[in-house]
Each structure stands twice: as C-alpha cells, then as structure tokens.
Amino acid sequence: MKTSDAFPKKATAVIIGGGISGLSIAWHLAKKGMKDIVVLEKSYLGSGATGRCGAGIRQQWSSEANCLMAKKSVEFFEKAQDTLKYDGDIQFKQEGYLIVASDKDEADTFKESVKLQNRLGIPTEILSKKEALKVVPHLNPEAFHSATFCKTDGHLYPFTTLDAFYKASLSEGVKVFTYTEVLAIHKEGDNIHAVVTDKGVIKTSIAINAAGGHAGVIGKMAGIEIPVYSQNREILVTEPVERMQGPMVISFTKNIYCQQTPHGAFIMGRGDDRDAGYSVHSTHAFLDAMAKTVTDLLPPIGNLRVIRQWGGLYNMSPDHQPIISSTPVQGFYVACGFSGHGFMLAPMTGLLLSEIILNEPPSLPIENLSLSRFKGKTYQDVEKNVV
Amino acid sequence: MKHEDIIICRCSDVTLMDLYELFEQGYDTFEEIKRIKRVGMGPCQANTCGKMVQWEIAKYFNRPLENVPFHNMRPFTLGVKLDAIRRAADDEDE
Numbered sequence: 001m002k003t004s005d006a007f008p009k010k011a012t013a014v015i016i017g018g019g020i021s022g023l024s025i026a027w028h029l030a031k032k033g034m035k036d037i038v039v040l041e042k043s044y045l046g047s048g049a050t051g052r053c054g055a056g057i058r059q060q061w062s063s064e065a066n067c068l069m070a071k072k073s074v075e076f077f078e079k080a081q082d083t084l085k086y087d088g089d090i091q092f093k094q095e096g097y098l099i100v101a102s103d104k105d106e107a108d109t110f111k112e113s114v115k116l117q118n119r120l121g122i123p124t125e126i127l128s129k130k131e132a133l134k135v136v137p138h139l140n141p142e143a144f145h146s147a148t149f150c151k152t153d154g155h156l157y158p159f160t161t162l163d164a165f166y167k168a169s170l171s172e173g174v175k176v177f178t179y180t181e182v183l184a185i186h187k188e189g190d191n192i193h194a195v196v197t198d199k200g201v202i203k204t205s206i207a208i209n210a211a212g213g214h215a216g217v218i219g220k221m222a223g224i225e226i227p228v229y230s231q232n233r234e235i236l237v238t239e240p241v242e243r244m245q246g247p248m249v250i251s252f253t254k255n256i257y258c259q260q261t262p263h264g265a266f267i268m269g270r271g272d273d274r275d276a277g278y279s280v281h282s283t284h285a286f287l288d289a290m291a292k293t294v295t296d297l298l299p300p301i302g303n304l305r306v307i308r309q310w311g312g313l314y315n316m317s318p319d320h321q322p323i324i325s326s327t328p329v330q331g332f333y334v335a336c337g338f339s340g341h342g343f344m345l346a347p348m349t350g351l352l353l354s355e356i357i358l359n360e361p362p363s364l365p366i367e368n369l370s371l372s373r374f375k376g377k378t379y380q381d382v383e384k385n386v387v
Numbered sequence: 388m389k390h391e392d393i394i395i396c397r398c399s400d401v402t403l404m405d406l407y408e409l410f411e412q413g414y415d416t417f418e419e420i421k422r423i424k425r426v427g428m429g430p431c432q433a434n435t436c437g438k439m440v441q442w443e444i445a446k447y448f449n450r451p452l453e454n455v456p457f458h459n460m461r462p463f464t465l466g467v468k469l470d471a472i473r474r475a476a477d478d479e480d481e
Contacts, residue, residue, distance in 0.1 A: 263425070294469060305430070305467055306469060309463070
C-alpha cells in the first residue's frame, strides 16, 4: 500500500501491528476522538495471524471472559458492514458451530460450558447424535457421541473484515504505514518516549503492542516481559465446491476444525503441539494427520482436492485468554495472547483497550484480561475449548 | 477491448477492471490484491494469472518488473484429494 503521507515525526499513539487487533484499536481510538494515530506494520496488512486464521467466529467457550468478549464481538460483526461503512463484503455467515463430543466423558464436560454460555445469553444447545446429523448429515455417525450447537456462531472473511477496519480507520484520520518495521522503543524513565522504525523515529507517549505472534519481542523492547509464546498452527484449503456444509464442525479431542466458506472452499486446521518459535512452515505431518482426521469425521470431504496449505502463529497466554492491558511502563499497552482467537474477538479488543487508554469505564470486566493477573498465582479459569 | 471484459484470474473471476479499481485505491502489491480479490487463490494457484498481475502492477505504477514482488507461493502446485493423502499416509504407517 502506498501512502501519500510523509512519515510522521510525532504521534499521539503508535500502534504496532497491522492486523485485525491493531486496526480495531486504531479505529476505536479514532472514533472516540483521538487524533494523530499511527499504525505500523512490518509487512502487508494481515500478513500475520489475521490473514492466516481459520475464519471462524465462535461464542462457545469455557471461560466467562472469552464468552463475553465473543458474544459482544458477534453483536458488532452483525452490524459491522454498516458500522464500518464498508464498500466490500465481510461475508459474515451465521450458520453455527457444531462442536462434537467424541465420547460420553467429553459430552459431560461440555454441559458445564453450555450452562455458562446460556447464562451469559449465548444460545448454545446440546444435540443428540441424531439431531447433530440433521445439522451436518455427512458426519460419520460412528465417529462421535453427541454435540453442542450455537446457531449464531459462524464464518467471517478475515481479509475483507481487516480491509473494512483499515478503510474505516483511514476515514477517521488514522495513518497506516505498511512495510515499516519497529526496531526499538525508547523510554524516558518509566514513560514511553518514542518508537524507532526503519523509516524514522516517531515521538509518542503511547505505544500499543498488537504484534500478534511477535508481541513478546515488542514487549521486550519496552522492557516488559509478557508471559506468552508463539506456536505454528497449520491450515489447508480445498478447491471450492457446491454448498454442502452450513456450520463449522469442530472437535477438541480429535483436534480438528473444518468449515465451508461462503465462497465454497473447505478450510480446516488442527493444533499439533509444536516447539515455541516463529516458524510458519507447512509440513507433511500436518497434511497426513489432517487427511486422516477429516476423512474419519466427515468422509465425503475426502473427495475434495487440497489446493493450498499454510501456517500461522498462535500467541499463547498461560490461561488461553487474551491480555488486553496497561503495563508497568506508563503509556505502554498490550493486546496479545489471544491463543488462536484474536480475529473473532477483535471488536472487543479495540473497544476495551481504547477504554483502558482513555480511562473510561470498561464495557466488560477487565481484571481477567490484565497483564498483572499472572503475577505469582495459579490460574483459576483456564480456557479449555481450544484447538 | 474493454477492461471489464478482460479476465485476468479465471479461477476467481477477476477482470483487469477489478485490478485497476484496486490500483486506484492505492493497493499496489500482489499480496494485498490477492487477499481482497482472491486473484491467484483458486485451483490454479496463480499459475495462470500470476505473471499478468505482476505485469499489470508494474505497468500501472510505472515500476520495473523486477521491483514488483511475485506473490508468496505455497504448496500445493496441483490439487490432491484428501482421500489420496490419507491412503498414502496409511501406507507409510504399515
């Protein structure tokens, strides 16, 4: 993206990371009246986890913080096309997530999550095997026990959704610089003073770390240790075919999620345990495991051709819930540790962090999202529903 | 020939006009254009349209072709059925 703007020497706030979180934060801050916001992206927009994610939108979580963020984000996405005045199509398709339980034990563990979700107003239902087969008839009846289904979950297209936040941010006066890498963060005492890039130095008192898989690295630049690590998670996509599956089908024990996008392609991923690091390479091991898992659970999909595979980084936090927080460094804020779900939570990420920065009362409880929650304690409320 | 009648990407049905509209908005890299219009993301994986997209970017923005990066190519080169991958994986396990 070329920009006619000269590279700024100062800014009110510098956001590091041109993914969905960074642009949602930028848009929310600008909407609330902040001027001179700069977003920096070291590659093209969405080149990190946003553009590599599974395009799923889910509210069926086991932790209250994730449930609430997801529910409010879905409410945003339902109106996002108008709210962001987008000229393209964000392709929000609400045909549900069907979470299958492999056996009775897993089904029992789902009951508690569903109770929590229902209490928070998320319309999840428990389905018998027979009922689940009505929703997705090509499921292998031998491969699962029962399911839970939330009809307002679904699909959202990451690239155009990011483009919508990008264009809306531009209309609010935000300046976005792609192919611009952050090299250092300067402090004066315990205050943010400047962000150093390969294009120049920007003087600012607010720096926001929305660097996704690289959030730990950016944290260190400001002298803040964030307890996150990154892990490669792989995905593949098939050729587009006639519509045959409405919901996302997902299983935690089988380690798979698989949906048909509005465009017709099937997109599927799994989360094999990998060493922490920054590699996003594709592997044969993933392909083999994925082919076995998907043809077992959804046999007709075996007939589809894989046309592409790729990897992307999950930025894992200790309790698999986001870190949306101020830090001990004055003016340094973080939005990271999404543990694979930053895309679907982005509207609330932007709203909550803008409220934290502007000292407004938060729309949701933020104690469970704070960086300080990890200090010297064991985590009570670890999110279990993660692939 | 009219720009809207010139198909650049057959898989994703993208015309030269579509490209020009994005160029005018400032999208000037293959990676950005690919993600908004899905050009090069279909079954041929840019084997047909890739060079044309690169060439059109070079022409429109008046840049030497060698300064217009090609898109990041990912596996596969040709589509392969998941059943075939599974059979091969099962064979290896035996």
